[in-house]
Amino acid sequence: MKALYNNYFxxxxxxxxxxxxxxxxxxxxxxxHKELSEVARLTHERTYKKDEHIFKQHAPAEGMYVxxxxxxxxxxxxxxxxxxxxxxxxxxxxxxxxxxxxxxxxAHAIQPSRLIGFFRTDxxxxxxxxxxxxxxxxLNLARVLGERLRKTNEELARSN
Amino acid sequence: xxPVQKIYRLLIFIIVGTILWRVFPFLAPIIGMLLFSFLFTTxxxxxxxxxxxxxxxxxxxxxxxxxxxxxxxxxxxxSFISNMGSQIKSxxxxxxxxxxxxxxxxxxxxxxxxxxxxxSNMVPESEKIITIAKNSMLEVFQSVLSLLSSAxxxxxxxxxxxxxxxxxxxxxxxxxxxxxRFIPNKYLEVGLxxxxxxEQQISKYLRGQILAxxxxxxxxxxxxxxxxxxxxxxxLIVFIGIxxxxxxxxxxxxxFIGMIPAILIALMNNIGNDAALSHQILxxxxxxxxxxxxxxMFIIVQQIDNNFITPMVVGESVGLHPMAVxxxxxxxGTLIGPxxxxxxxxxxxxxxxxxxxxxxxxxxxxxx
Numbered sequence: 001m002k003a004l005y006n007n008y009f010x011x012x013x014x015x016x017x018x019x020x021x022x023x024x025x026x027x028x029x030x031x032x033h034k035e036l037s038e039v040a041r042l043t044h045e046r047t048y049k050k051d052e053h054i055f056k057q058h059a060p061a062e063g064m065y066v067x068x069x070x071x072x073x074x075x076x077x078x079x080x081x082x083x084x085x086x087x088x089x090x091x092x093x094x095x096x097x098x099x100x101x102x103x104x105x106x107a108h109a110i111q112p113s114r115l116i117g118f119f120r121t122d123x124x125x126x127x128x129x130x131x132x133x134x135x136x137x138x139l140n141l142a143r144v145l146g147e148r149l150r151k152t153n154e155e156l157a158r159s160n
Numbered sequence: 161x162x163p164v165q166k167i168y169r170l171l172i173f174i175i176v177g178t179i180l181w182r183v184f185p186f187l188a189p190i191i192g193m194l195l196f197s198f199l200f201t202t203x204x205x206x207x208x209x210x211x212x213x214x215x216x217x218x219x220x221x222x223x224x225x226x227x228x229x230x231x232x233x234x235x236x237x238x239s240f241i242s243n244m245g246s247q248i249k250s251x252x253x254x255x256x257x258x259x260x261x262x263x264x265x266x267x268x269x270x271x272x273x274x275x276x277x278x279x280s281n282m283v284p285e286s287e288k289i290i291t292i293a294k295n296s297m298l299e300v301f302q303s304v305l306s307l308l309s310s311a312x313x314x315x316x317x318x319x320x321x322x323x324x325x326x327x328x329x330x331x332x333x334x335x336x337x338x339x340x341r342f343i344p345n346k347y348l349e350v351g352l353x354x355x356x357x358x359e360q361q362i363s364k365y366l367r368g369q370i371l372a373x374x375x376x377x378x379x380x381x382x383x384x385x386x387x388x389x390x391x392x393x394x395x396l397i398v399f400i401g402i403x404x405x406x407x408x409x410x411x412x413x414x415x416f417i418g419m420i421p422a423i424l425i426a427l428m429n430n431i432g433n434d435a436a437l438s439h440q441i442l443x444x445x446x447x448x449x450x451x452x453x454x455x456x457m458f459i460i461v462q463q464i465d466n467n468f469i470t471p472m473v474v475g476e477s478v479g480l481h482p483m484a485v486x487x488x489x490x491x492x493g494t495l496i497g498p499x500x501x502x503x504x505x506x507x508x509x510x511x512x513x514x515x516x517x518x519x520x521x522x523x524x525x526x527x528x
Contacts, residue, residue, distance in 0.1 A: 042333060044340050044348070052345065059527040062349035102527075117348065121356040125333070129209045 018043065018116055021068050024089050027140045035133050042122040048109040054093075057106045061096035063119030070113025077106045085110070097123050097141060193317060195503065197324030201332060202362050203370070204229075208329050222329045226322070240399045247395065251428040346528050347521065354517040361509045368470070369409055375469045376418070376461060377405025383457040384422065392450040393429045393436065394422060404458070408465070410501045413493075419458045426450050480508055 018040045022028050028039060045068070048054060054065060057077055065072075067090050074084045074092055083105055086092055092107060097120050127134030204225050211221030328335065336355065343351035381401035384394050394400070404418030430436035430449040441447045441456070480488070485505065492504025521528065 042337070044337060044352075046345060046348065048345060054345070055349065056527050059524075060349060060353065062352055119349070119352050121352055124356075125209070128206075129212050131213070 016040065017068060018045065021066050021089060021116060025066055025091050026144050027064075027091070027094060027137060029140050030136060031133070035130070035136070038130060038133060039118070039126065039137075042118070042126060044117040044119070046115050046117055048113045048115065050109060050111050052109050054107040054109065054115065055103050057104065058102045061093065061099075061101065061103045063096050063117055063122070064091055064094040065107070066091045066116040066118070068114040068116055070115075071110045072107055072113060072115075073110045074105050074107050094141060094144065096120060098145075189317075192499075193320050194324060196321045197328055199366075199503075200321065200325045201328040202359075203366050204325075204329060205332060206363065206367075208332075219330050222326060226326060226329075230322075236399075236402065240396075243396050243399065247425065247428065251431075254428075254432060350517060350521055350528065354513065357513045357517070358510050361513050362506050365506050365509055372465060372470045373405040373408045375405075376408040376415075376465050377401045379461045379464060380404040380418070380422075380458065383461055384454075387450060387453055387457055390453070391435070391439075392426060392453060393433070394426050394450070394454070395429060396421075396425060400425065404461075410498060413489075413498075413501060415458065415462045419455060422454045422458070423451055426454050480505070480512070484508070 019033075019036055022036055022040060022043070028036060031039065048070070054072060055061070067086055067088050069088055071088075072086045072090075072092065073082055074086065075082045084092070093103070095101075096103070097118070100120075123134065123137065126137070204222075207225050208218065208221050211224060212218045215221045215224070340348070340352065340355070378401065381397055384392075384397040384400060388394055388397065400422045403421050404415075407414040407418035410417065427449050433449075436449050439447050439450055439453075441452060445452065447453050485508075488504045488508040489501050492500030492502075492507070494500070496503070
């Protein structure tokens with residue numbers, strides 16, 4: 001029944017824009033097509049209007065987003081500082097996959113956008129079903145965070 | 161909101177409410193089936209997720225799990241029916257003989273002798289008791305027969321529950337994703353957390369209950385085995401143990417339901433046996449047909465379960481106050497009967513999570 005359903009009602013996975021977007025995210029580096037499909041199966045596609053908040057600063061954080069289409073701005077609403085302007089293919093909020101701390105900044109769509117949400121609960125499910133795949137994602141996540149830490153250290157050293 | 165809009169909303173609310181009120185009786189059986197399917201899905205979800213890791217096909221994993229469970233169920237029920245059939249057959253032969261009447265008469269005389277005169281006069285004559293006992297036994301068998309006649313609808317419901325469970329187990333994560341689609345962007349992350357917490361709450365509760373039920377079943381079997389060594393002559397001890405374990409899933413009332421088959425079988429097997437009739441616990445407390453021994457054994461099993469096993473395996477999984485547990489059970493029992501009691505605690509646990517999240521959202525609405 002599932003095969004029948006997949007054949008007639010679901011898109012061909014090779015041209016799936018969600019899979020293509022996930023492929024370009026470093027957190028999912030080195031994942032096979034099948035593994036990416038398993039990740040895609042657990043993600044949530046969302047549509048945001050212009051100026052709609054994706055999340056607000058200090059809100060409870062549950063996961064990360066990948067921009068499928070559109071543009072998003074990450075900023076500190078108190079000081080007005082814009083931390084990043086992100087476009088199609090970029091991702092943000094990945095720290096929430098690891099800890100339960102509230103969001104450190106706000107994110108809002110600066111144009112109508114389509115995002116893919118991948119949340120901590122999805123990662124936990126994935127780690128339960130496919131521990132090997134979960135480990136790959138965790139290792140990639142650690143690598144991304146490590147790179148950021150190194151860059152921050154370099155910038156700090158430069159500014160001193 | 162302008163008044164016309166308010167009136168429209170009120171009208172829509174009344175119309176939808178009336179339609180639901182009228183349609184609910186027709187939908188109730190389907191909702192019941194879906195509830196059971198959801199319950200089974202939650203029980204087997206972890207196993208389906210884990211098996212998917214090895215089989216690489218969720219459908220195959222679900223097939224393996226459900227077919228093993230069904231095979232075990234059929235083996236259990238089939239063997240129970242055939243054993244129970246021969247038990248009833250030999251008992252009905254015993255009833256035909258004079259042993260039954262003699263046993264009941266001896267029991268009634270024994271009771272009369274042990275009671276003070278003023279009370280013993282109130283005990284009916286032994287002949288009357290024999291008639292009452294024979295009639296009530298007949299009633300029990302008639303109820304069993306009527307229960308079997310409703311087996312047809314039971315098989316249909318079971319089949320539908322099985323189909324729903326298969327679909328839900330295979331497509332669980334897709335269903336969840338479809339459900340999440342209905343959550344507005346503003347509440348997405350809070351909603352996801354709520355769903356996850358509800359899943360955790362139910363699965364923790366069910367896992368704990370299954371472990372506790374298994375331990376009650378094993379302890380009951382051991383207890384009955386020990387009683388048999390002391391001469392209780394109780395057959396089908398494995399079945400009685402499993403039934404006691406399953407009955408234990410219904411809090412508070414379940415343990416008493418679990419005792420019934422054991423008492424009945426002790427009575428059926430020992431009727432006509434003078435030694436069993438005059439049996440005394442530790443040579444002092446009279447326990448005709450080992451009935452008091454069986455009750456005591458189940459009370460001990462319950463105490464071990466309540467004080468050691470359940471706190472260890474179930475723990476604070478639902479985190480409800482004992483008073484709240486009793487209230488919730490009463491409400492469930494009054495509304496839907498024994499099924500209501502079975503679902504009352506997990507439903508209350510879910511409600512607790514939902515209320516907790518609603519309170520959180522109300523307090524932190526500025527963050528969403």
